[in-house]
Amino acid sequence: MVTFKLPLSMLLLFLLLNIFLCSSEVLYIPVTKDASTLEYIIEVGQRTPLIPIKLLINLGGRSLWVDCDKGYKSSTYKPAVCNSTQCTFAKSHACGDCIFKPQVQPGCSNNTCYIWGENPLINSFHDRAEIAEDVLAIGSTPGVRVTWPRFIFSCLLDQDMMRQFANGVTGVAGFGRESPVSIPNQLALDSRFTKKFGICLSSSTKSRGVIFIGSGPYYVYNPKKIDISNDILYTKLIANTRGGFVTSEEYYIQVSSIRIAGQDVPLNKTLLSINKKNGVAGTRISTATPFTILHTTIYDAFKTAFIKALPKNVTIVEPPMKQFGLCFSSKNIKSTNVGPDVPVIDFVLHKPSAFWRIYGTNSVVQVNKDVMCLAFVGQDQTWEPSIVIGGHQMEENLLIFDLVGRNIGFSSSLKLQQASCSKYDNTILG
Numbered sequence: 562m563v564t565f566k567l568p569l570s571m572l573l574l575f576l577l578l579n580i581f582l583c584s585s586e587v588l589y590i591p592v593t594k595d596a597s598t599l600e601y602i603i604e605v606g607q608r609t610p611l612i613p614i615k616l617l618i619n620l621g622g623r624s625l626w627v628d629c630d631k632g633y634k635s636s637t638y639k640p641a642v643c644n645s646t647q648c649t650f651a652k653s654h655a656c657g658d659c660i661f662k663p664q665v666q667p668g669c670s671n672n673t674c675y676i677w678g679e680n681p682l683i684n685s686f687h688d689r690a691e692i693a694e695d696v697l698a699i700g701s702t703p704g705v706r707v708t709w710p711r712f713i714f715s716c717l718l719d720q721d722m723m724r725q726f727a728n729g730v731t732g733v734a735g736f737g738r739e740s741p742v743s744i745p746n747q748l749a750l751d752s753r754f755t756k757k758f759g760i761c762l763s764s765s766t767k768s769r770g771v772i773f774i775g776s777g778p779y780y781v782y783n784p785k786k787i788d789i790s791n792d793i794l795y796t797k798l799i800a801n802t803r804g805g806f807v808t809s810e811e812y813y814i815q816v817s818s819i820r821i822a823g824q825d826v827p828l829n830k831t832l833l834s835i836n837k838k839n840g841v842a843g844t845r846i847s848t849a850t851p852f853t854i855l856h857t858t859i860y861d862a863f864k865t866a867f868i869k870a871l872p873k874n875v876t877i878v879e880p881p882m883k884q885f886g887l888c889f890s891s892k893n894i895k896s897t898n899v900g901p902d903v904p905v906i907d908f909v910l911h912k913p914s915a916f917w918r919i920y921g922t923n924s925v926v927q928v929n930k931d932v933m934c935l936a937f938v939g940q941d942q943t944w945e946p947s948i949v950i951g952g953h954q955m956e957e958n959l960l961i962f963d964l965v966g967r968n969i970g971f972s973s974s975l976k977l978q979q980a981s982c983s984k985y986d987n988t989i990l991g
Contacts, residue, residue, distance in 0.1 A: 606698035608635035622735020629668030668716035737810030768983035804840025860939025
């Protein structure tokens with residue numbers, strides 16, 4: 562046997578070249594916050610010829626689905642054939658023919674297959690979302706618009722599924738963790754990207770945040786270019802299999818306790834874990850919920866602890882305003898680089914030293930010139946997750962979803978670094 566010894570310099574060059582060739586790219590998808598509904602929206606190009614489509618972001622969505630009832634026209638639309646590779650890949654649950662229209666059209670084809678479509682705003686599901694393929698342009702890498710010629714999505718004809726969408730939104734962008742046809746899982750079929758994505762929501766309705774597809778780095782400016790994916794606290798993604806197909810795509814984490822101003826909030830700890838019999842309780846993350854929802858019993862203790870930690874010269878406003886349960890005068894609240902100087906909130910995760918800290922910019926909302934409210938909502942969650950972390954609490958934070966490692970990562974407020982989700986890499990198109 563003949564062996565060869567490479568010089569150290571050549572070996573290092575080979576390793577560096579291998580890392581470079583195997584490294585992934587990052588796809589940037591701009592995210593808009595709608596001013597009237599507070600929904601988070603992306604815009605994609607679809608069909609031939611390409612037209613812009615606005616989609617609601619749904620973290621727990623199975624697929625990208627669009628309204629095909631109102632004039633879906635494309636020369637490259639191709640419905641999946643029953644029992645085809647596309648149907649199997651999408652894990653369709655049924656096949657059928659067009660029964661809702663006098664003649665076939667996109668969304669109403671013969672001998673095709675279906676998956677579930679969902680509208681998280683009204684907690685509604687539809688069992689006849691037609692599987693199809695078409696051209697999709699979504700996001701960009703630095704300087705380059707990225708297009709997929711045969712992206713699998715689903716078509717819906719039910720106008721009830723469009724309820725409560727922001728003006729101009731005609732579908733849902735599903736980022737579910739298990740579905741092969743969710744956006745991150747399908748994009749990862751391209752060797753340039755990985756099954757990892759980051760969400761960085763802007764707090765402004767005038768400047769866009771971003772979704773990063775890929776392993777990183779995730780760049781923003783402060784004004785220097787910084788990688789915000791470096792300083793991240795990771796915790797395990799928890800699978801909720803007891804809730805059936807309703808919860809299978811959702812992102813759950815373990816919140817073991819809540820602290821306000823460093824003090825534990827007295828809670829019924831059984832509400833913090835997923836019920837192994839029926840899948841209720843636990844903590845879910847949702848971009849379709851504007852403000853974090855807390856089970857009524859958790860909220861009552863949470864509100865009491867927050868009031869106790871407020872400065873004594875702060876006046877409570879009665880009755881509370883809008884959907885909030887606690888409002889107070891902002892007259893004696895100072896301003897800091899992370900928002901109003903109110904008690905910090907810690908969501909303690911898998912151990913006491915692992916916590917996601919929420920500062921004033923994410924814990925309260927200014928409802929008028931003189932009044933601010935605690936930006937959490939209490940409601941009966943008996944048959945739902947006990948905690949649903951909403952969009953306001955995620956804004957100007959980076960959340961990373963690692964689907965292979967089954968981890969979710971949290972930064973704290975980017976304002977601590979004088980950065981913002983809207984100041985992402987300015988070489989990106991769109």
